[in-house]
Amino acid sequence: MLSIMPERTSEELDLLFGALADATRRGIVEQLAVGEATVTELAAPYSISLPAISRHLKVLERASIITRSQQGRWRSAQLSPTSLASAATWLSQHERLWAERFDRLDDHLARLASVQPTLTETESQTPTKS
Amino acid sequence: MLSIMPERTSEELDLLFGALADATRRGIVEQLAVGEATVTELAAPYSISLPAISRHLKVLERASIITRSQQGRWRSAQLSPTSLASAATWLSQHERLWAERFDRLDDHLARLASVQPTLTETESQTPTKS
DNA sequence: ATAATACTTAACATGATGGTTAACTATAGC
DNA sequence: GCTATAGTTAACCATCATGTTAAGTATTAT
Known part of the structure; x- marks a missing residue:
């Protein structure tokens, strides 16, 4: 089979699927599919605290689903390509x-x-x- | 004959992705992709106890990834179609x-x-x- | 009937998740 | 410099996940 994607290790797949196993995180992914957004923007639809969102973002980042960048005091998240x-x-x-x-x-x-x-x-x- | 899958609720997706977020369970799915198997057969590749496998199967079943059947004292698992x-x-x-x-x-x-x-x-x- | 086989269920330990509030860092604006 | 804003980190708590061993159920075999 032609390898388009790099082989994922089992742990990477754990992180990947694990990250998607949460409604809030899937919501964030959906939101990011529309376009890059800041943490506060991403938090807006939810009733949970900002630290909670912050941690969700960390989970998504660890799973390589998103990448993050910073300009000024605003940190934005964007979907990772692959x-x-x-x-x-x-x-x-x-x-x-x-x-x-x-x-x-x-x-x-x-x-x-x-x-x-x-x-x-x-x-x-x-x-x-x- | 477009068959769009039934809308999954968020909880169903939680279960689905959550079930796949474990290497042992993905291994079981891979094994079942070859064909239906009994619990003991599914347990063979792993060094964990039978009760642990039994519970993994329950997780997969709850996520509707597998179905289970029984004949005699043997219980087999098979992949669920959709x-x-x-x-x-x-x-x-x-x-x-x-x-x-x-x-x-x-x-x-x-x-x-x-x-x-x-x-x-x-x-x-x-x-x-x- | 008794024993072995194929599981499941129960009870328990331990670590990971997901939320909270409080405190901290860093930039922006006055 | 001072204060508000944007976000993270820390400490804590409740719940869930994953493993264990021991005991229970049901079926097959002798």
């Missing part, structure tokens, strides 16, 4: 072993690539036995 | 916002799709764990 892809790669590698399921994901991704989809559609759940 | 796709979907939806990175992943997936193996065998258990 991070989430590592998680996606792990998933796709294991999904690959279920052919139809993989196809479905691939189809899904292909559509996402082309246009902005309307995200509600009845789905046909076909339980496939291995 | 589970990992939910995580992959979340990732792809957020990756989408970085065009080139997404394209790279999409390309990657497309290549995987073309070399797709058909792995529909029964019980070939090979405890090769690293």
